[in-house]
Every structure is written in C-alpha cells, then in structure tokens.
Amino acid sequence: MHLNGWQDAGFVLFTIVMVRTSHFRKVLTFSAAAAVAGCASSAERYPNLNLREFERVQRTFTSAAVTSQVSAPSSMAASDLADLEAAIKLAGEHHARFLAQAEEARPRIASAAGTGFEDNRWPIAQIEIASLESRNGEIMSLLADLDSLYSDTSFSFTEREQIDQAREQVSDYHAAERQMIAELIDLLGSREEQP
Structure with missing residues (x-):
C-alpha cells in the first residue's frame, strides 16, 4: 500500500511525537524514582525528628511575681x-x-x-x-x-x-x-x- 506525500509526512510526525512522548514519560518516571530514592537514603545523612532528651522538660517553672494592684482609669480630659x-x-x-x-x-x-x-x-x-x-x-x-x-x-x-x-x-x-x-x-x- 502506497501513501501519498501528505499522509507519509503525517505518519512520520505522529511517530516522532509518540517516541518523544514515550521518551519523556520514561525520563519523568526515572526522575521521580530517583527523587524518592534520595529521600529514603540512610539515616546518618538526615537528622531524626523525634524529641531529644533536652527537649523533654519535666519540671515546672514559677513566673515572675504579678502585682495584684489594678490601676484606676484616668479622669476624663x-x-x-x-x-x-x-x-x-x-x-x-x-x-x-x-x-x-x-x-x-x-x-x-x-x-x-x-x-x-x-x-x-x-x-x-x-x-x-x-x-x-x-x-x-x-x-x-x-x-x-x-x-x-x-x-x-x-x-x-x-x-x-x-x-x-x-x-x-x-x-x-x-x-x-x-x-x-x-x-x-x-x-x-x-x-x-x-x-
């Protein structure tokens, strides 16, 4: 079966787009996998987010003395x-x-x-x-x-x-x-x- 010139050009363009789209999808998938793998690397590289000992406070603290005297409102101008x-x-x-x-x-x-x-x-x-x-x-x-x-x-x-x-x-x-x-x-x- 022989196709005319316009049909041949359309087929070639379609094939290039599909190959590039397919290639783009592969690159995108590989990049996403690499990013997720980077986040899941060893624990030595990233700090642990759990509370540390010095962040666990067990004591109670007293506040500064509060004066119980309430000042009266000023007189009208x-x-x-x-x-x-x-x-x-x-x-x-x-x-x-x-x-x-x-x-x-x-x-x-x-x-x-x-x-x-x-x-x-x-x-x-x-x-x-x-x-x-x-x-x-x-x-x-x-x-x-x-x-x-x-x-x-x-x-x-x-x-x-x-x-x-x-x-x-x-x-x-x-x-x-x-x-x-x-x-x-x-x-x-x-x-x-x-x-």
Whole structure:
C-alpha cells in the first residue's frame, strides 16, 4: 500500500511525537524514582525528628511575681468633659423642641384620623409624623456621638461613668420620642376601624 506525500509526512510526525512522548514519560518516571530514592537514603545523612532528651522538660517553672494592684482609669480630659456637657445640653434642647412640635402636631394628626389619602388633612398629618421622625433622628445622631466618645475613652483607659449616664439619658429621650411617634401613628389610624 502506497501513501501519498501528505499522509507519509503525517505518519512520520505522529511517530516522532509518540517516541518523544514515550521518551519523556520514561525520563519523568526515572526522575521521580530517583527523587524518592534520595529521600529514603540512610539515616546518618538526615537528622531524626523525634524529641531529644533536652527537649523533654519535666519540671515546672514559677513566673515572675504579678502585682495584684489594678490601676484606676484616668479622669476624663477637660475637652471631653466639655463635649459631654455640650452634648447633654444639646440633647435636652432637641428633646424639648420635639415635645413642642409633637404637641403642635397632635391636633392636626387627630383631625386626619380615619381619613384616607384623598382627604387634604391626611397628607398634612403624614408630613407632621415625618417631621417628628426627622427630629428624632437628631437625638439618634447625638447618641451616636456619645457612643463614639465612649469608645474613644475605652481605648484610652479613661473613666466612662459620666458618659454612661449621658448615654442613658439620651437613650431615654430617644425611647420617649419613639413612643410618642408610635402613639401619633396609632391616632392617625384609629378612626379607620370605626364605622
């Protein structure tokens, strides 16, 4: 059987690739075997990895004397005290404005109770409630500032008792405002259930 030139060239190329691939596999196998054999040579050449006698400690050791006296946190800096007092004063002012605004809004919200969005009083009541929500956000911002001051004093090991009291007071303002907003929302929807 006689093959044409292209088929002959393809056969020769295929044969060369197979021989070289086969040769490559033999070389790779021999190299891997030699590497494994090198690792398994005599024990004199490589150290033993077992614990040695001087690494086996049987005694107990005493530590240096620890002082049981705990140092007290330092006092707050004057600037931090001024910031704290200003935040408490500002929170009181914000809360007073919120209460005044809520009392002004209560009659408008009550007049819209039970109405729907087609009544002009209903969107006015919604705007009043949204305005109160925004005013409550001011207290939340002050509370976040107090939290930041608290964390700063924690890292610097400074007294935090006054900050705790301020945070509690501002949190009470926030809770009271949230309660009042919930009551006004309930008031707006209270007459909807009535026939």
